[in-house]
Amino acid sequence: MALSDLNPVERNEEGIAAVLGILKQRLGERFQTGEAIRAQHAHTTTYIPTQAPDGVAFVETTAEVQEIVSACAAHRVPVIAFGVGSSLEGHTNAPGGGISVDTSRMNRILAVNPQDLDCTVEAGVTREDLNRHLRDTGLFFPIDPGANASLGGMAATRASGTNAVRYGTMRENVLSLTAVMADGQTVTTGKRAKKSSAGYDLTRLLIGSEGTLGIITSLTLRLQGIPQAISGGVCPFPSVEAACNAVIATIQMGIPVARIELVNALQMRAMKTYSKLDYPESPCLFVEFHGSDAGVAEQAETFGAIAEEYGGGPFLWTSVAEERTKLWKARHDAYWSSLTLRPGAKGLSTDVCVPISRFAECVTQTEADIAEMGLVAPIVGHAGDGNFHVLVLMDADDPKEIAQTEEFVARLNMRAIGMDGTCTGEHGIGQGKVGFLRHELGHGVDIMRTIKQALDPLDIMNPGKILPGAGK
Known part of the structure; x- marks a missing residue:
């Protein structure tokens, strides 16, 4: 999807000025209009340009949220909810300006x-x-x-x-x-x-x-x-396809795995350096089991046998909390470790999800795409439910690299949709995936628009997100 495809939202200068005056008087210091704090509340980890709101309201009660929304409705001004700003598809951007409602102080x-x-x-x-x-x-x-x-x-x-x-x-x-x-x-x-x-x-x-x-x-x-016992570990595989097939077999056998995460060889290289892990630089599965002492041991041994059938192993697992914490800290730091693969580049994180039976096929085709296009793009995945993420490292100031990245993301999204999957397993649509929703849902998008118009006829609630513009 090109930046030109982003839904435009017309600014209502008169209404925005009126609401700014109302909220300054009502909230005092809890309403901020400084440039830095406005930019922070439009923060996005995509390459989509920052589109800052006109003011940020730090709310403390539901009644305050009601007052803000009522004022915005009266003056037809956009209102954008903000949590901690960790979303990935431009959800908190304010393409038509408006008010960011920061809920961080509603923390009871x-x-x-x-x-x-x-x-x-x-x-x-x-x-x-x-x-x-x-x-x-x-x-x-x-x-x-x-x-x-x-x-x-x-x-x-x-x-x-x-x-x-x-x-x-x-x-x-x-x-x-x-x-x-x-x-x-x-x-x-x-x-x-x-x-x-x-x-x-x-x-x-x-x-x-x-x-x-x-x-x-x-x-x-x-x-x-909280489970009585938890066991987990890392299992290397000779190829991504072998690792994915082991995941499919594990799920189909009904093993109650709590986590089963795919890390491809490039991602493992980054994690070894960044998180000081001592594992082979090959595709790996991070696996965890929850249950009784006997249950998690049995599950780990059964998984080890499955992995061996697909050329994987050895599966080294542990019940020691500190060792497991180090492994999952490394997995959660995958984004930061990936940035070391191309210093100075910006990472565009995208995700898709497919039926588990198509998981190996989708991941291997995506790796082939990455190689063909000459991209630096490690893969991690919530393999147990067919969901995986690709972090494309690109020069965000180079229009050619942006275009190439957009082409890759489009091919990935359409590949997943073609496999009866979805263009996003968990990132959401926001602005970044608006162009693919109709490909996935067809007439369902029109039903969504009807619901939106019924509940938000003035289109003030986070406008420009999810729904494609007219005719798309």
């Missing part, structure tokens, strides 16, 4: 219900903060996208991560939420019951809506018991 844990295995938190609570709070209860929240993202942002982008193969994504782990809609009214989408057949599923409608329908202010989440 409102209730923990250990007997029911759930909790209620404000949107600005981060996953690491929640798990620190839960530690003494014997419970934890399992969704781990790598970054210490806010839980409201994770719901808005339908985040998942390394544990998704066992615990699912945010879609499966949010029981209900409260959101401020485009008219300034709040909606609570459900109760704490573990299931319901009462009407439309408003919770799932808002999960993954990327702030285009409403601003999430609190969530009720499913929790899990």
